[in-house]
Amino acid sequence: MRNRQQQEVNNLPMRFAFSQKQFNEIMEEWGLDPKKDLDKIARIPFGGFIQKKDAPLMHESFARHHRELQAAIDADPTGEGFIKDMFFSELENHEYSYTGSAEETLDSLGLSFEDVAADPRLARGLDLAEGEIMGQQQTMGM
Template sequence: MMESYLELKKRHQKEVNEFPFGFAFSPAQFVEMMRKWGLDYEKDINKIVSIGNGGYVQKKDRDNMHEMFSRHRKEIRDFISADESGEEFVYKMFLREMRNYGYGWTGDPKDTLEALGLTWEDVQNNEKLLNGFNKASEVALRKVI
C-alpha cells in the first residue's frame, strides 16, 4: 500500500528534524552550536558551511543533506507517477498544500505550487496534475464559501 501524502510528509519531516543542522542568530548561539558539534568556533570554522537563514551544516554532512533532499523530491515524483488518475495521492497533495497556504481564501495557487516545487505550466501540461489540482481546488474553495 502506498503512503499517503501526509504520511510521506511526516516521514520526510522526521528525517529533516533528525538531521544534524545547526542554527545560530547571534555570536553566542554560534559558539554554542559549534560546541555541540565538538568544534572550536575559531579553529574549526572551515569545517562548516552556511545553508542560509542562520542555518549551518558540517561540511562532512553536506553531501548527505543534498542526498536527503534529492531523495525526498524523487519520492514525491514517484508517488505522483504512481497515481494513475491524479485523484488519490496528487489530489491529497494539492488539497493539503492548498489548505496550508490559504488557497481557499485567495484562490491564488502561487504559494501552493511554490511549496510543491511546481509551476502552473507543470500542472497544465500534465493531465494527472491538472485533474488532482482541479478536484482539490473544488473542495478547497467549497469549504470556504
C-alpha cells in the same frame, strides 16, 4: 510520506542560528571552535549550518525525498489520488482558503503553473483540491 519525510529532515544534523550567541552554541555543541573551525561547516538556506562531513547525508536525504514524491506522483494515473491529496495538503498549509492563490503551494512543491498546465494529472489534482477547499468554505458559510 510528508510527515515521515519531515521527521527525517528534523533529524538531520542541521542547526540554525540567528545571532552570534546561537552560532557559538552550535559550534560548541559540535565540538568546534567558532573562530578556527569555520572551514568545517557550510551555510544552508534560512540561517542554517551543517558540518561539511554531514553534507552528503543532507543531499542524499533531499534527493531521496524528491524521488519518493515523484514516484508517488507517477503512480497516480488520474490526479485524483495522491496528486489531489498532495495539493490539498499544501494548499491548506499555505492558506489557500484565505489567499485564493496556489503560487506558494506550487513553489513549495517545486512546480510552476506551466508544469501543472503541461500535465493533465497535475491540473486535475490541483483543480480537485482547490474545489474541495472552496466547497468546505461554502459548507461553513464563508
